[in-house]
Amino acid sequence: MPGTVGRVPTPSAPLSGSPVRADAAAAVLAYDWAGTALGPRHCWDPAVRAVVDLVLASPVPMALAYGDDLLLIYNDGYAELIGEHHPAAVGRPAAEVFHELWRLPGVGNVIERVYRDGGTFLEKESTLQLVRDRSGVVEQAVFTCGYSPVCDGGGRVVAVLAVAAETTHVTQQLQSLSEVAAALAGTLTLDDVARVALRYAITTFDADRVAFGVDEGGGGWRMVRRIRGELIDEADERLPPLWRRTPADWPDPLVQAARTGNPLITSAGQPLRETAVDRHDQKIVSLAAAPLHASVVRGGLSVGHQAARTWSAAERALLAASAELIGQAAERARRFETQHGTAQLLQRSMLPEHLPDLPRLRIAARYDPGVDGNAAGGDFYDAFLLPTGELGVVLGDVAGHDVRAAARMGQVRAALRALALTDPRPDAVLAGLDRLVASLGTEAGTPELFVTVIFGVIDAERQELTLASAGHPAPLIRRCAPDQRPYAEYVDLPTGAPLGLGARPAVTTVRFAPGDTLLLFSDGVIERRRQSLSVGLATLADAVGAAGSGDPRALCAVASAAVPEATEDDVAVLAVEHALVPSRSAAMEVPAEPTAPSRVRRWLTAQLGEWRVPESLISAAVLCTSELTTNALLHAGTAARVEIDLSAERLLVSVADSGTRGAVTRAQTDTLSSRGRGLGLIEELSDAWGTDPTVRGSTVWFELLLPAD
The missing domain is CATH 3.30.565.10 (Histidine kinase-like ATPase, C-terminal domain)
Structure with a gap:
């Protein structure tokens, strides 16, 4: 009777001191009612008898509480809810059966009020702790409970009828819809959207196969699926989904729903007969496909089961709502990818695609955009051979995160290489760049162009490194002599003023012996909010000094991740190793x-x-x-x-x-x-x-x- 009960063991499993559960209707019919307020069964009021027959025949959990003592009569569905209380609860007062809960608000007082006043009461949501199987696993079940008065032939209220409808599945689905909306809000790319959509759909609809697809923009489709039981670990969830490309006329129900804008439901059959790629697709018997209903992106979401299944109106509405949320996220992702791809193509096209391949000087570089990766930045690096046979290395930063900053970066990089090929002295190169940046500022009407650059020349034969800086952080050298433990130290290099402000950079020459690795980096590597610059510098030096080797590619990765927490700035790193022997x-x-x-x-x-x-x-x-x-x-x-x-x-x-x-x-x-x-x-x-x-x-x-x- 009560809307909320404690842990209820499975009625189908024998309990200590309790017999195996008997059929509820049989227990009611076998009970000796002669000594109760109801009296012998053949004397029952016809109206009451009709209600009892309805209760016992109903598949829905129902119970009747009769008389002033509220004696219990119930069916099999209700017996499953009360678990260990059955069959002893038959014919007993409800207050005794549920004595531990009867005095709680919303339990006994509600039933007594319905019996006393003749009104009705609907408890919209009750939570029961149920043991669903013999394994002893406890699950929460949600029910909607209704209480109504029952009158005899004379119109007098003689009992209370309780009807419980389990709404666990619907409640869970609505909760899942809220959760997927929150998860989709944090997606940036179609990869992200696909991961969320597949994970949500296979859980919410208890599916054997789910698929998500979008149009490629050129007539074809891009689809990805997930199969029940597929091993998806935490690492897999972060990885790119395995997209499959299909032609524009692909007869898959998902594509048909996306193309027509109408859902397709197959309750029983072979919906993937023409498009099955393996046995998982061939086993699907029932499938529902819903279009995304996005204004720009065409696509769909399909949910399949290996058994025949009838989709209720509520489930169809849930699938449509899910597809609409996913469609909105896919549209945002498509816009982001378009902008992001354009910005990154511009950014990377201005960086060297190939670095020099030298026997004794191994070179590697890494560039990661800051902010959200959706804008071109001004960080740049370069390495090139000079006419003297030496190696020129440069790393710079043009302030800004837009196309204009990227364009200025390209101008500065091209001009620096041209100046270095004419006169490779670092101070002469930066002096020439200073004049260029000042000219660009005057031309643009913005004298406050902020550009920092560090330029160096490596002479492998003389084992020397000559550097000059215009407002840029000093570089780091990982020292690794054959008989010493590796360590990292910053070059004692005057920073100087940024370019465009009449810079007169000083030149520093240091030893660069075999086994050493030079690391040039942008300020995005070491700067973090709420952290001093000295902490970032020290953290970077510790990480580079502790690296397992001086390999430039490995050091670039180490440097990029050395300082904890994310940065909003671009990260550019260039590393050059003076190899002990040619590789x-x-x-x-x-x-x-x-x-x-x-x-x-x-x-x-x-x-x-x-x-x-x-x-x-x-x-x-x-x-x-x-x-x-x-x-x-x-x-x-x-x-x-x-x-x-x-x-x-x-x-x-x-x-x-x-x-x-x-x-x-x-x-x-x-x-x-x-x-x-x-x-x-x-x-x-x-x-x-x-x-x-x-x-x-x-x-x-x-x-x-x-x-x-």
């Missing part, structure tokens, strides 16, 4: 074919064996490279390039693809784009790994340190 390198172009990973494994095994790399490292390198190659082919769908570089202290392997998964261009790729198993392998087997976004596609790399001997 050996090789590369292989990998076609987008199923046999490509096996070809890479054979090639890599042979190449590393020829270089006499230890067998244990060969096994780890081959396994990791195979995973990365498979990942590149799956996610990018294009050919890839595998590069290996062997130095005296480490083996570096990188896999680069040239795809962006459709229109998606990610600002940062902080996680390996492999399925969960691949990510775990790389983290477990390598000494360092990372990802580098490039002008086209992305590069994933890992490093294995060689034994000391």
Whole structure:
């Protein structure tokens, strides 16, 4: 009777001291009612008998509380709710059966009031703790309970009828709809939207297969699905979904719903017969597909089950509401990706696509946009050979996060290289740039152009590094002599004034011996809100000094992540290592074919064996490279390039693809784009790994340190 009860054990499981539950109707009919207010069954009032017959025949949980003592008569559905109280509750006063709850507000007083006054009462939501199975797992169930007076043939109220309808499923679905709206609010890309949509749909609709798709803008479609039981771990949830491209006339119900704007429901049949890609699709018997109903993006969401299923009006409405929320998020994501892709293409097109490949000077760079990655910035780097055979390196920052800042950055970078090729002295180059920036400011009517630059010349033969700075942070050098423990120190370099203010930069020359690595960085690496600059500088130096090797690519990754918390500024890093001995390198172009990973494994095994790399490292390198190659082919769908570089202290392997998964261009790729198993392998087997976004596609790399001997 009460709307809220405590933990109720399963009625189908035997309880200590209790018999196995009998059928509720049989228990009511077998009860000796002669000694109660009801009297013998053959003497019952016809109106009361009719209500009792209704209760016992109903599949809905119902109970009748008769007379002043409110004696209980109930059906099987209600017996399941009261669990261990059945069958002893039959014919007993409700106040005794539920004595622990009867005096709580909204329980006994409500039933007594209905019996006394003859009114009705609806308890819109009651929560029951139910044990659903023999395993003892406790679940919360939500019910709507109604109480009505029952009159005898003379019109006198003689009982209270209680009807309980379980609304757990509907309540959970509405809660899920609220949760998915909150989750979609934080999505930026279509990858993000797809992850949220698939996770939500397969849980809310208890589905065996769910799919999400959008138009490609050129007539085709891009679709992704999830299967019940698919192993999706925490790492997988952060990774790019496995999109599949289909032609414009693809007969999948999702595409048809998206194209027509009308939902498609198949209660029983083979809805994916013409488009099934594997046995998971072939097993789907019932499927509902709803269009996104977005103004710009066409797409749909489909939910499939392996058994015949009738979709209620409430479930159809929930699916339509879900698809509408997902459509709005997809539209926002498409706009973001368009703006973001344009900004990043502009940004990266002004940076060097290839850095010099030298035997004794190994070079790497990394650029990560700040803010939300949706605007072009002014950070830049460059490295180029000078006519003297020396290496020129530069890193600068033009204030701003817009197209104008990126354009000025391009002008400054081009002018610097031209000046350096004429006269490579760092002070002369920066003096010429100072005049250029002043001229640009006057031309634009903005004399306050804020541009900082550091320029250096590396002479590998003389083991010297000559630097000059115009308002830029001093660089860091990781020292690693053969007989010393590595450490990092900042170059004692006068900062000077930013360009455009009549800069007269001072020049500093320091030792740059084999084993050392130079690190140039922008202020986005070390500056954080509510933290002093000195803390950021010290944290960066500690991280670089503790790095496992002086490999420039690894140090770029270390520097980018050295200072905790996110930055709103761009991050640019350039590293140059003076190698102890020349490294050996090789590369292989990998076609987008199923046999490509096996070809890479054979090639890599042979190449590393020829270089006499230890067998244990060969096994780890081959396994990791195979995973990365498979990942590149799956996610990018294009050919890839595998590069290996062997130095005296480490083996570096990188896999680069040239795809962006459709229109998606990610600002940062902080996680390996492999399925969960691949990510775990790389983290477990390598000494360092990372990802580098490039002008086209992305590069994933890992490093294995060689034994000391």
